[in-house]
Amino acid sequence: xxQKGETTIQDIADHAQVSKSTVSRVLNKSxxxxxxxxxxxxxxxxxxxxxxxxxARSLAGGRSMTLGVLTQNIGSPFYDALAQGVIHGLAxxxxxxIFVDGQWQQSTEIESIxxxxxxxxxxxxxxxxxxxVEQLNQLRERLPTIVVAREVVGWENQCIHxxxxxxxxxxxxHLIDFGHQRIALLRGIKEHPDAIQRFEGYAKALTEAGIExxxxxxxxxxxxxxxxxxxxxxxxxxxxxxxxxxxxxDMVAFGARLALSRHGMRVPEDISLVGFDDQAESAFATPPLxxxxxxxxxxxxxxxxxxxxxxxxxxYELASLPVExxxxxSVARLR
Amino acid sequence: xxQKGETTIQDIADHAQVSKSTVSRVLNKSxxxxxxxxxxxxxxxxxxxxxxxxxARSLAGGRSMTLGVLTQNIGSPFYDALAQGVIHGLAxxxxxxIFVDGQWQQSTEIESIxxxxxxxxxxxxxxxxxxxVEQLNQLRERLPTIVVAREVVGWENQCIHxxxxxxxxxxxxHLIDFGHQRIALLRGIKEHPDAIQRFEGYAKALTEAGIExxxxxxxxxxxxxxxxxxxxxxxxxxxxxxxxxxxxxDMVAFGARLALSRHGMRVPEDISLVGFDDQAESAFATPPLxxxxxxxxxxxxxxxxxxxxxxxxxxYELASLPVExxxxxSVARLR
DNA sequence: AGTTGCCTTGAAACCGGTTTCACGATAGAG
DNA sequence: CTCTATCGTGAAACCGGTTTCAAGGCAACT
Numbered sequence: 001x002x003q004k005g006e007t008t009i010q011d012i013a014d015h016a017q018v019s020k021s022t023v024s025r026v027l028n029k030s031x032x033x034x035x036x037x038x039x040x041x042x043x044x045x046x047x048x049x050x051x052x053x054x055x056a057r058s059l060a061g062g063r064s065m066t067l068g069v070l071t072q073n074i075g076s077p078f079y080d081a082l083a084q085g086v087i088h089g090l091a092x093x094x095x096x097x098i099f100v101d102g103q104w105q106q107s108t109e110i111e112s113i114x115x116x117x118x119x120x121x122x123x124x125x126x127x128x129x130x131x132x133v134e135q136l137n138q139l140r141e142r143l144p145t146i147v148v149a150r151e152v153v154g155w156e157n158q159c160i161h162x163x164x165x166x167x168x169x170x171x172x173x174h175l176i177d178f179g180h181q182r183i184a185l186l187r188g189i190k191e192h193p194d195a196i197q198r199f200e201g202y203a204k205a206l207t208e209a210g211i212e213x214x215x216x217x218x219x220x221x222x223x224x225x226x227x228x229x230x231x232x233x234x235x236x237x238x239x240x241x242x243x244x245x246x247x248x249x250d251m252v253a254f255g256a257r258l259a260l261s262r263h264g265m266r267v268p269e270d271i272s273l274v275g276f277d278d279q280a281e282s283a284f285a286t287p288p289l290x291x292x293x294x295x296x297x298x299x300x301x302x303x304x305x306x307x308x309x310x311x312x313x314x315x316y317e318l319a320s321l322p323v324e325x326x327x328x329x330s331v332a333r334l335r
Numbered sequence: 336x337x338q339k340g341e342t343t344i345q346d347i348a349d350h351a352q353v354s355k356s357t358v359s360r361v362l363n364k365s366x367x368x369x370x371x372x373x374x375x376x377x378x379x380x381x382x383x384x385x386x387x388x389x390x391a392r393s394l395a396g397g398r399s400m401t402l403g404v405l406t407q408n409i410g411s412p413f414y415d416a417l418a419q420g421v422i423h424g425l426a427x428x429x430x431x432x433i434f435v436d437g438q439w440q441q442s443t444e445i446e447s448i449x450x451x452x453x454x455x456x457x458x459x460x461x462x463x464x465x466x467x468v469e470q471l472n473q474l475r476e477r478l479p480t481i482v483v484a485r486e487v488v489g490w491e492n493q494c495i496h497x498x499x500x501x502x503x504x505x506x507x508x509h510l511i512d513f514g515h516q517r518i519a520l521l522r523g524i525k526e527h528p529d530a531i532q533r534f535e536g537y538a539k540a541l542t543e544a545g546i547e548x549x550x551x552x553x554x555x556x557x558x559x560x561x562x563x564x565x566x567x568x569x570x571x572x573x574x575x576x577x578x579x580x581x582x583x584x585d586m587v588a589f590g591a592r593l594a595l596s597r598h599g600m601r602v603p604e605d606i607s608l609v610g611f612d613d614q615a616e617s618a619f620a621t622p623p624l625x626x627x628x629x630x631x632x633x634x635x636x637x638x639x640x641x642x643x644x645x646x647x648x649x650x651y652e653l654a655s656l657p658v659e660x661x662x663x664x665s666v667a668r669l670r
Numbered sequence: 671a672g673t674t675g676c677c678t679t680g681a682a683a684c685c686g687g688t689t690t691c692a693c694g695a696t697a698g699a700g
Numbered sequence: 701c702t703c704t705a706t707c708g709t710g711a712a713a714c715c716g717g718t719t720t721c722a723a724g725g726c727a728a729c730t
Contacts, residue, residue: 008716019680024718034678051453055399056716058390059685066433066454080415087436096450098401098433101422115431118386119401225619254619261621281616284560284589286596343686354710359688369708391686394715 007048015044027052058120067307068116069097069125072104076223077279078249078296082127082149085300093308095122106130113139123307126150144310148303151193158310160303160318164194167292167323168201171246171274174325176209179334180244180272184217186231186256188248195248198276202246216240223248228255236263243271243334250275250282250291257285268332278326288328295321342383350379362387393455402642403451404432404460407439412614413584413631417462417484420635428643430457441465448474458642461485479645483638485528493645495638495653499529502627502658503536506581506609509660511544514669515579515607519552521566521591523583530583533611537581551575558583563590571598578606578669585610585617585626592620603667613661623663630656
């Protein structure tokens with residue numbers, strides 16, 4: 001934090017008795033500079049407290065050192081963790097993220113992306129989202145783009161996501177292994193790809209175990225706690241028999257767990273419960289929640305790193321990130 | 336999303352048969368422009384798909400339309416909610432926020448603020464943080480600055496925060512009103528101003544009720560769930576008698592609640608529990624957690640609005656935001 | 671000693687806007 | 701019917717950097 005009237009490259013040049021060009025060169029290490037001059041420039045920058053004007057730099061150099069990040073539902077644990085990972089992954093890279101919120105609405109998302117483009121971001125990081133693939137393809141031609149937490153066909157190398165059908169399969173399998181057959185699925189938002197894929201995994205596990213699939217056990221809701229309580233209430237009031245629940249995410253599981261206890265049903269003695277995400281609170285729920293742990297922070301970090309590499313035209317590998325069953329105490333063997 | 340090779344103001348000018356200046360004028364509505372030309376320009380912008388280059392704009396106009404937001408602990412519900420509020424409050428204002436993470440470390444914070452300055456942000460929004468007051472005062476002279484979730488003396492009009500001693504007082508009072516006298520305080524990080532002030536409120540309520548203050552009941556921890564379980568374990572292993580707990584935040588309360596149940600103590604029948612923040616999960620805890628609700632989103636929104644006004648030199652009022660007791664089911668009358 | 675070629679360096683063009691300034695036209699006032 | 705404000709407009713300067721280009725200096729090579 002320095003004086004007012006920002007110091008410019010010209011001031012440095014005057015002070016160090018060199019030209020603007022030279023100052024720029026030491027700033028960017030672009031060309032060799034005589035050692036004496038270099039130190040003089042460095043010294044001048046120190047005394048005058050110089051901080052390069054990014055706008056000018058961006059205008060002249062065509063790089064803004066800014067990355068656009070489109071998030072969804074800021075305030076939801078999973079997406080926040082992702083964002084946290086992005087920030088973490090960008091630290092020290094010289095790039096700063098600028099966040100816009102898409103709110104899971106196509107029109108908002110597209111509008112938001114437009115403003116990012118107006119800001120001449122050097123790359124785009126899309127977290128989830130509903131933007132149609134054709135638009136994405138167009139986008140990709142203009143700007144380095146990475147998509148995270150969403151599967152896009154044809155984007156295999158610019159797309160970081162977990163295998164949600166496998167995750168859904170494993171969660172269900174875990175319950176089956178513990179003797180459960182009547183497993184309610186609290187499904188999440190109808191059109192949401194994650195919900196659809198986890199449902200597939202659920203169905204697959206059931207089929208594989210030779211368990212009859214029963215639509216009565218499927219509850220179409222959203223990803224909120226309230227949805228969890230409504231699901232359980234609905235199940236019970238309809239007199240559906242079930243011994244376990246696989247919830248769309250941890251928040252839904254919390255809601256379900258509460259509704260269960262309101263009905264005098266214990267977890268896990270009467271009903272087993274599996275969540276999804278492993279948000280921080282889940283380890284401290286009563287009982288601690290068994291859940292599918294999504295490596296959200298790691299995904300964010302990986303995405304950020306990949307984007308930077310992509311911008312620099314460097315090679316990179318997209319490590320496949322596993323979602324792992326986090327066994328705690330909300331699942332019990334069926335007696 | 337448009338063609339490649341970005342359209343510039345000059346392209347528009349050529350297409351509409353006017354000068355750059357005129358285009359700029361209709362863009363900014365700065366000077367009256369002949370209606371015919373204005374519509375011609377607008378039409379040209381439409382056909383060519385024009386998105387002004389923000390870097391150029393910033394360089395020329397001295398405004399970057401970007402606001403620097405310094406957050407702490409991205410990933411913690413309270414700060415995330417604040418950030419969410421900021422984004423919400425900025426929507427449609429033309430300003431975009433750019434976030435940097437201070438991680439509650441002075442050096443990181445100062446470094447982060449430097450990069451924000453380098454980006455020539457038009458204003459600064461500091462969420463919490465440890466930056467010394469003298470530095471803040473220096474900062475304020477260079478840049479419109481608003482501080483939120485932190486009280487800074489002498490900044491009464493640029494500072495949005497809740498009354499933590501009052502909040503601590505009310506929480507404690509609530510417990511006292513329900514007959515509790517042995518109230519454990521899970522205090523949070525030692526030097527954290529919020530923790531200190533809530534402690535003051537706690538002490539005040541006790542004194543006022545003529546209840547003896549007992550240091551055995553005070554647990555110095557942090558703001559994590561783990562801290563909650565450690566606190567309860569410590570209390571119990573030391574054989575301290577208590578009938579209620581006032582936790583530093585909801586996360587700590589969850590931890591405490593879990594530890595309690597591990598020791599066979601029920602909430603609220605045996606022990607009453609009050610949290611702080613009212614994060615989303617709290618309403619769905621078992622039992623639903625009584626807690627002090629912080630208007631985090633509103634604070635963020637208010638801060639964002641205030642900052643925009645401050646930048647425009649407009650008048651604004653800083654509404655005082657109350658933290659309110661959210662009564663749920665984790666507190667019971669002492670038998 | 672004369673060339674050639676590399677290295678360092680400054681001058682100047684350029685990036686895409688905003689803003690000042692001056693000028694011509696139009697309109698209102700005397 | 702002039703004279704003077706007012707309005708609309710384009711040319712040009714400017715914002716603070718990066719990058720191209722050409723030139724000067726010096727070492728190496730023939």
